Amino acid sequence: MTKPGGGEARTSVLDPGALGPASPATAPERVAEWPAHHLAAFGVMVAVLVAVPFVRQIYPVFVMKALCLALFACAFNVLIGYVGLLSFGHAAFLGAAGYASAHAAKVWGFPPEAAILFGTVAAGGLGAVIGTLAIRSRGIYFANITLAFAQMIFFFSLQATFTGGEDGIQSVPRGTLLGVFDLRQTTTMYFTVLVIFLLGFLVIYRAVHSPFGQVLKAIRENEPRAVSLGYRAEQYKLIAFVLSATLSGLAGATKAIVFQLASLTDVHWTMSGEVVLMTLLGGLGTVFGPVAGAFILIGLENYLAQLGAWFTIVQGAIFVVCVLIFRRGVVGELGRLLRKPL
Amino acid sequence: MNTQALFSQLLIGLINGAFYALLSLGLSVIFGLLNIINFAHGALYMMGAFVAYFLLQWAGLGYWAALVIAPLVVGLLGIVIERSMLRWLYQLDHLYGLLLTFGVALVIEGVFRNEFGSSGLPYTIPSQLVGSYNLGFMFLPTYRGWVVVLSLVICLATWYVIERTKLGSYLRAATENPTLVQAFGVNVPRMVTLTYGFGVALAALAGVLAAPIYQVNPLMGSNLIIVVFAVVVIGGLGSIMGSIVTGFGLGVVEGFTKVFYPEASNTVIFVIMAAVLLVRPAGLFGRAQ
Numbered sequence: 252m253t254k255p256g257g258g259e260a261r262t263s264v265l266d267p268g269a270l271g272p273a274s275p276a277t278a279p280e281r282v283a284e285w286p287a288h289h290l291a292a293f294g295v296m297v298a299v300l301v302a303v304p305f306v307r308q309i310y311p312v313f314v315m316k317a318l319c320l321a322l323f324a325c326a327f328n329v330l331i332g333y334v335g336l337l338s339f340g341h342a343a344f345l346g347a348a349g350y351a352s353a354h355a356a357k358v359w360g361f362p363p364e365a366a367i368l369f370g371t372v373a374a375g376g377l378g379a380v381i382g383t384l385a386i387r388s389r390g391i392y393f394a395n396i397t398l399a400f401a402q403m404i405f406f407f408s409l410q411a412t413f414t415g416g417e418d419g420i421q422s423v424p425r426g427t428l429l430g431v432f433d434l435r436q437t438t439t440m441y442f443t444v445l446v447i448f449l450l451g452f453l454v455i456y457r458a459v460h461s462p463f464g465q466v467l468k469a470i471r472e473n474e475p476r477a478v479s480l481g482y483r484a485e486q487y488k489l490i491a492f493v494l495s496a497t498l499s500g501l502a503g504a505t506k507a508i509v510f511q512l513a514s515l516t517d518v519h520w521t522m523s524g525e526v527v528l529m530t531l532l533g534g535l536g537t538v539f540g541p542v543a544g545a546f547i548l549i550g551l552e553n554y555l556a557q558l559g560a561w562f563t564i565v566q567g568a569i570f571v572v573c574v575l576i577f578r579r580g581v582v583g584e585l586g587r588l589l590r591k592p593l
Numbered sequence: 594m595n596t597q598a599l600f601s602q603l604l605i606g607l608i609n610g611a612f613y614a615l616l617s618l619g620l621s622v623i624f625g626l627l628n629i630i631n632f633a634h635g636a637l638y639m640m641g642a643f644v645a646y647f648l649l650q651w652a653g654l655g656y657w658a659a660l661v662i663a664p665l666v667v668g669l670l671g672i673v674i675e676r677s678m679l680r681w682l683y684q685l686d687h688l689y690g691l692l693l694t695f696g697v698a699l700v701i702e703g704v705f706r707n708e709f710g711s712s713g714l715p716y717t718i719p720s721q722l723v724g725s726y727n728l729g730f731m732f733l734p735t736y737r738g739w740v741v742v743l744s745l746v747i748c749l750a751t752w753y754v755i756e757r758t759k760l761g762s763y764l765r766a767a768t769e770n771p772t773l774v775q776a777f778g779v780n781v782p783r784m785v786t787l788t789y790g791f792g793v794a795l796a797a798l799a800g801v802l803a804a805p806i807y808q809v810n811p812l813m814g815s816n817l818i819i820v821v822f823a824v825v826v827i828g829g830l831g832s833i834m835g836s837i838v839t840g841f842g843l844g845v846v847e848g849f850t851k852v853f854y855p856e857a858s859n860t861v862i863f864v865i866m867a868a869v870l871l872v873r874p875a876g877l878f879g880r881a882q
Contacts, residue, residue, distance in 0.1 A: 337688045384867055387874050391630045391687055392826065396870065399823040403863040410856060520819060524695060531692065563703030570696025574689050575681060 288591040289456075292539055300445055304438045311441045312509070317549040318448040319506040324529040324541030325455050326498035331527075332536030333459050334491045335471035336386075339394040339523050340401025341499055343381070346518025347404055348374035348500030353420040353513035354413055363426040363434055367447070367504040374500020375493055377404075382492035386485060398520060405518045419514030423507060440509060447505050451498050456538060458494060467491055528566060531573050534580030539593050543582050600731040602848040608737055608806065610844020611744035612799050616821045617828060617836035618748055619795035622755070625768045625831040626788045629679065629690030635818025636698040637793050641667050641800025642809045643705060646716055656719035656805070663801045664794035671793030675786050698815070705811035713808025740802050747798065748837040755833055764788065768831075823866045829879020839877060 285293075303314050323345055330336045352370030355361040361369060385396045408414045415421070425434035434440045458464055469477040470484045478484050507513040516522065525548065533544025548566075555562045573580065579587060586593040616634060623631050644666050645659035654662065674697060682689045722736040755761040767774040767781050775781045800814075807813055828839030843862050850861040857864070869877060 337691070339691075384870055387870065391624075391691060392830070392874075394688065394691055395630065395822045395826050396866070398819060399826065399863050399866050402819045402823075403860050406859040406863075410859070520815075524699070527692065527695075560703045560707040563699050563706065567696045567699025567701075567703060570699065571678065571693060574693040574696065575678060578685075578689070 321545035323502035340397035342522035343401035344499035345503035348503035349507035349513035352504035370504025375497035378496020534583030540582035606848020610841035614840025619792035623792035632694040635814030639814035641797025667797030668794030716804040829876025832878035835878025
């Protein structure tokens with residue numbers, strides 16, 4: 252037997268053949284171009300999401316929640332999927348941005364676009380601080396350290412006065428976007444969230460399919476080699492971390508405006524676990540996986556809400572099944588069937 | 594400064610430190626051989642307390658029996674978890690072990706929360722350990738003194754077995770190079786299984802010790818385990834003595850913080866962790882990765 256968890260034959264989580272997307276093009280100057288199957292999948296996704304408000308059976312607030320968490324999962328996926336770092340404390344960025352934007356909108360009277368921007372920037376700043384400390388470590392250490400920092404943010408949110416402790420910041424005004432669109436109307440709010448989600452999604456897509464993204468993958472596969480080629484691995488990892496934190500913040504800030512609430516739920520470690528599960532279920536390192544994972548999990552949560560603690564059991568069981576026999580995730584498996592990395 | 598308050602916080606710190614030490618010791622032993630962080634540790638600690646509660650309610654078996662039986666039962670469950678699930682992940686990235694045990698923790702906690710809600714169930718102190726000693730400067734409740742002494746004894750015994758006996762030398766050798774140890778005729782897979790069972794049994798023992806102090810509560814593990822993870826990072830993963838010393842030490846530091854600056858008592862360990870990471874990324878007692 253080889254060393255448990257060690258040895259030469261070990262396959263990485265992110266073995267590109269197994270999980271990660273193959274690079275979309277071989278020639279570097281074509282890296283930014285969309286392969287046809289990504290374009291098709293993106294088209295389907297946008298079409299479905301645009302159609303949502305016109306289908307009466309679907310509750311738009313549910314889809315808005317799923318969209319916010321899908322963006323959160325996509326941002327998380329930047330780290331685990333392309334840098335190979337598992338953060339177990341991403342709730343800190345989601346929650347902190349939520350508090351920041353809720354506070355800005357409610358107490359300072361910021362318009363929604365400024366409140367969301369403020370929350371996003373706050374999460375990015377927090378990401379820079381935590382990232383600087385955490386990025387020096389790898390693997391399990393990294394997971395533990397991010398978890399501990401997130402717990403620090405949790406206790407801060409519990410004790411600070413402006414966060415409202417157990418009550419959170421309630422009845423945050425949605426306001427008027429750019430002074431034109433009244434966000435109190437559900438449909439207007441929905442399309443605003445959709446635009447924010449697509450914007451975030453495209454930023455991530457562009458980032459990971461750029462030369463920058465290629466360097467991240469190189470660091471993931473073989474860091475010493477990337478360093479020997481002259482890339483400053485630490486800086487690349489930090490930039491990826493801050494990008495991930497910022498977009499998680501965008502998701503959290505938007506969520507606070509949609510639900511008019513910033514609460515401890517979003518900073519709690521269970522949320523950090525949930526985003527890991529969404530991404531794992533959808534497919535680590537896939538482009539569309541986190542979105543699918545978020546929608547499946549939020550759908551399940553909605554459906555099982557009346558069962559109370561059963562949802563936790565189901566979540567745990569999904570984790571176990573995914574890790575043991577379904578490591579590619581839904582989209583990863585689909586991509587394998589179609590022989591196209593999605 | 595009220596010395597009475599100072600010493601009683603110091604005692605609470607020592608008690609917390611005892612639990613930190615027992616839990617981080619188990620995590621370290623498991624990490625050393627299996628290379629996984631056992632996220633289910635908190636849930637299994639909680640199960641230890643619940644097994645003690647069940648033994649009392651259903652079988653009429655008291656504290657002393659629970660102190661032996663609960664670690665055995667939970668250790669057995671750990672062996673089942675290792676045999677049926679963890680062993681398929683050794684060839685993969687270590688992070689999968691973390692994710693799997695996280696899922697196991699959610700399932701266990703969900704089951705107990707479903708049955709018992711999130712309020713605590715009382716567990717009385719055994720009659721032999723009721724009362725307190727007058728130490729002159731303060732009163733020491735007998736049970737709390739017992740917890741500190743027993744956990745210290747168990748921690749040191751574990752350290753002795755691993756660092757000073759033949760069995761321990763096999764374990765340390767397998768941590769360095771399992772293939773070679775296997776070639777010498779040691780059954781490494783069985784050792785891995787028993788090690789996981791042992792680490793988990795330590796958590797259950799801590800759970801039984803905790804039952805009379807805190808109540809028996811489905812959430813008692815998840816509240817504690819994240820702090821213990823920070824303790825492990827500070828001490829350095831895989832270091833046996835490191836986890837004992839940092840466990841007790843950080844408990845005491847936390848106790849002092851409660852006296853001098855109570856607002857920070859929840860976060861002081863995380864702040865220390867950040868500071869340690871800046872100076873020694875592998876932890877105080879850890880070797881560089």
